[in-house]
Amino acid sequence: MRLFVALALTLVVNFPVFSSTHSTWQQTYDVLRAQDTHTAFEFLAQQVKATEPSAKRVYIGATLARTALALKKQASLNTLISYKKNDYDLILQQLVAALLSAHNNEYEQTMQAFKKAITLAYTANDPALTATVELFYINAKITLANYIQLERHIKEVERNANTLSKPFWGLNSLHNAKALNANFLGDHAQAIEMYKQAIANSKYEGNRAPYYNNLALTYLEVGNYTDATKYLKKSLHLRKVQNNEFKVALTMLNLGIVANKAKDFDAALKWLNQAHEYYVKFDNPYRQAYTLVQKAKVYANLKNIDLATSALDRALSKISLTNNINLITDIRLQAAENMRALGQYDKAIVQAQIAHDLSSNVSDKTHLIHSLELLSDLYARESNYQQAYLLQSQLVAQKDQFNSQKTMQAMIELESELEVTAQQLENIRLEKHNNQQLAHISALEERQQFQAIIILFSLLLLFISLRGYSKHKYRAQHDNLTGALTRSTFLNVVARSAIPAIGKKHCLVLFDLDHFKQVNDVHGHPTGDIALKHTATLAKQFFGKNALLSRFGGEEFMLFLPNLVSSNKDDVVEKFRIKLSESTIISESGEAINITASFSTYYYQTSPDSLDKIYSKLDVALYQAKKSGRNRVVCAV
Template sequence: MKYLQLNKFLIIVVCVLLKYETSFADSDKKLITELKSMTEQVLRDPIATDARLKNMDKDLIQSNENLQVLWLLRRAEASHYSYQFAEFEMFVEQAFRLSNEKSLAETHALVLVYYGVVKHRKGEYEKSIEVLNLAADLAIKLNNKYIYAYAMIEIAYTLTLAEKYESAFNKLQEGYVQASERNYSLLIGLAEDIYGTLYSYVDKPEESIRHYQKARQVFIDLEYPFYVGESTYGIATTYRYAKDWTKAIKWYGRYKQAVKALDSKFSQFFYHYGVGMTYSDKGDCTTALPIILKALKLTDFEDYNAELYKNSALCQAKLGDFAAADASITAAKNIYLKIPKLNGTTWVLEVDKIAAQVAAMKGDFELAYQLIDSYYLRYIDIQQENTSVRLETLKLTLQLEREQLELENLENKNQVQGLKLKNQLRKIENQSLWLYGSILLISIILVVAFWQLRVSRRFKALSVTDELTGLSNRRFIFASISQLLSSSTTKQVHHSLMLIDVDDLKPINDNYGHQDGDRALKMVADAGRSVLRDGDVFARIGGDEYMLLLTRTSKKLEMSIANRIIQRISETPVISESGEIINVTASIGIASIEDLESEPETIYSRVDQALYRAKNNGRNCVSR
């Protein structure tokens, strides 16, 4: 009897536990669904979302690792979009330690993207790019185009910060195309914002502002206050670099208004930093200095603070407070000593240049000469060692020349006249040094001008060329179609469009690797090139899609050309890195360009339907 009672008791306990476990699992799923649904809310109202996240069941979250990672991810986003950058970094690093590819793989891919952001904010550019590439690879594996495009855009931004502008342009173009094809509004805005940054870095302010304005409008339409603020700040800073002080101040004011709801010490810092630096650059030190000093009290962004100290030193010297100026120079030097990665950069060298200017204002012209000579020679060394010459060098060099001339003008002062009389030999040595420096300076200007011309041409080519295959890109062929449609001869002559899609490219990438997949894409490009005639346009418009615009053709001829391409592709095997033979085929859709069509999208829709029919007919074939 006791045995039966014990059995009944155990059965009841097991049933209760099973019911509890089922209820617990249901709660997990419900919370995961709730967290996933917060994507839009966290962008529009990060502060309210963060409060909601804080009130969630901590015990339930801690009991499930996947749930915890997703919760940390949302906390990170809420912190980031409300300017709580230290908390953002903390939550991302916690999520990174817990996250893995085996469970919630897409969440892990997004964690990798944010971890890459953390790394580039710390100045660890190589590590950032390494992590972001891992995110991109995982996104490809998951066939998640959104995270792939996001990773490409963040890689482009990191490369921009590392001053690798051509590579940045390529990655940004790839991310932008992916985002545009699928209408990912947030990523389109981010890409436009980074285009603004990139063009600002290469000293093209008009292009920079145009892209920032486009980004800003996207974010205004989406009602994302953080990103509205970021693009607005970019416009203000570009005007500051362009020395348009009035517009810079106005746009910094708009930035302050844009992030008013997200008010934090970080947003206040960025506002005071921008306004203070603008007034300082303008030469209005009376207005600039109190704002700069207020910014320095707000937060500990060391690299930004170093720039503030440099400008405050100049202002303090101009206002006659040389002790404070010397203290600011020392503070800037001490900050740079803590950031070894900046050693040997112009950011650090500028401390000596500013120290020279301060010394000259104090009347210590001998020290001023020593400092400016040291700065100038070390600056030239950097230019000679830098194999990928920065596009901004010409601007910096001309600024240096102007500042040196200003120092020379100081020689006309009474104090410097006494120094010249006391040391005639030093005058001769300095004259020789200036002559030598002028020769080197002219040489640098010529080299930089040559590189600027070369890189500008490269940028122009990249804007209409697919980097992998050397074909035209989507932008170019669609522009060609628009031009053709607007031509009066379109109604008199037969034209057609082909859409070519590589069959089963994903299995090739999965089984052989992306390098062999790229070989297949190049082979298809070569097959298409072999049939081109004058006036035809052949382009790669996406991952495995190509488009061929045939002008002045006929239905019989276009079918013949399509079959020749199909035959050439199927008869040209790709040899993998391991020596294996990979057989590649493609499907082609054809559509004639009708008289009444006025938009490329109309003909594209019809040719896409034809390609769909070719795919349904067994692939490796042509369909109208």
């Protein structure tokens, strides 16, 4: 699945916003986009100037930005888009900044810009605007190889779209994102069906290029290299006609990967060399690195160790130029796999360990599990079985935690069905036993003791199973390190909480440890774990049993403080901030370290319409707390 995620980067294209039955400009754009990307770009530039502030202008402007990136014309955006002083253009400005950062593989900058845009969009109370911003956010997450919680954002687009009186303008783009997500989740049959339907629904042949490309990648996933090659060549022909060099290079890269899988190594090197030339021209270091890794795989298949090693070294020298941890980790893991195939186990361990550390820092479970699998296998190949066993134990724990999070909701739904006492189950079995005795009284005298033993043994197994379920349920609902609630469990409990008592308010508190990365880098990850556990323990002791504490991810926590009295509601969080800042922990090396955190708070008296909206407001306030110096409390509005 990781191969498809890497290949799907930047495959989400500029789809129509308005239904063709409702927009003359969209009909014109569809025709131009199918014929020539440059002409379509000029048309978008005219439209964004002529359109008044609205959700439509936001879409056109963001689409213009994406097209400019594909044509290497991003420098012209400052003159093409003249921003006005209104909420719509402020959102558009944030969207354009986010798209530029995503194109440059700048993960943190991308997420920050999108958070601001999404927060403003929800405040505007315009469903068309909210759905549009969420849709571009989905596309950016796919570009950055981040499929986490993608389905939730897809549902948010659909929820807003269903409130519109006219058909939502981004249905085709949403359709493509849902197909990509289906592939990520392993449902390739559904993805193939969705792409074929999209191809049939496309009015102009030129607009089918991205569908051909993504359909080909799905066939690659299931091992159908013939159809994968056929549809990629269809896509390549259309993109050459459209004069879209960025997408031409991407399609050539995909053709090279398919040819290597099909063992047509000459064709693979031909396509990969052409793609690499484009990426050098585009000055795209990540794509250069990715292409070089694919060339190394071809050389490894050809048993040309020197060329494979050289290609890997060149690839690794490129990725320091990008700060997208997801993409860097992916390159490191692929390099480690290639080195393992070449028998270079020491080098492979170095790359896999770097990938392990990177994915641990950002809680990237998919890459973390992959790195543990690689490291365990590599140490076993070097006969270091003790280290291999240790890594295998960590791998099992991570998989268990990952699967627990995915299945927790299903377990909760089954909870009512499993709440049967051991005595009730014993009575059922005794009743069945008695009925059998009455029916066969004359023949069961010698068998009664044997049946009783079977019943008691079954009850013992059931008791053990129920105890295991309880432990598994606890692990699924609590963070393994700190004992705090998991994010999903916390949100479910808060969403079901009663409204505050009269004269009181509920409070949600989002806080984040300051300079946590520096603690890990200087004092080591074990000290970072000590800091996290210390913070969680202190919070539980300070706020008591009525409060709920959740570890939202990494060094970020959230508190639910119910029924606070208005007169002292501001003091309690400030007092905890002071207590935390005055406390110390002892590092692994014996050094005393002070910990501080930045806080944001949100108070409410009625049931909230959306916890997502509250989280966005808290996130903005937390960003303000950090920006203004850290170790302080900012109230969200």
